[in-house]
Amino acid sequence: MPIPEPVILKSPRGLPRKVASSFEALECLDQEWPKWARGRSWRAACRACRDALEGWRGARDARRAFVKAAERAGLAIVREPVRPRKGAPAFRLPQGATQQPSLSSAG
Numbered sequence: 609m610p611i612p613e614p615v616i617l618k619s620p621r622g623l624p625r626k627v628a629s630s631f632e633a634l635e636c637l638d639q640e641w642p643k644w645a646r647g648r649s650w651r652a653a654c655r656a657c658r659d660a661l662e663g664w665r666g667a668r669d670a671r672r673a674f675v676k677a678a679e680r681a682g683l684a685i686v687r688e689p690v691r692p693r694k695g696a697p698a699f700r701l702p703q704g705a706t707q708q709p710s711l712s713s714a715g
Contacts, residue, residue, distance in 0.1 A: 611627065611670065613671065617685060634657040650681070653674045
């Protein structure tokens with residue numbers, strides 16, 4: 609089940625790891641998690657991801673549990689996606705850029 613907003617972690621090996629689904633989160637928890645950090649929050653994240661895969665819980669719950677376990681394990685979250693404010697445009701031009709003229713306005 610896809611996670612609504614992917615999480616990018618800095619793995620113990622120092623490489624960034626993008627987690628975009630409950631399956632990827634479960635795989636990361638199983639294969640890349642530090643042994644010393646496999647406590648209560650790790651178990652809760654594993655359970656939430658398995659439940660999401662089986663349809664018992666939503667992907668948001670799985671993501672929330674995964675992020676909490678990552679924070680407890682001291683794994684740096686490299687980038688949290690920024691959700692645009694309600695009513696704000698989804699795309700903004702870079703500062704100083706000008707918008708290309710549309711075909712209809714070309715003379």
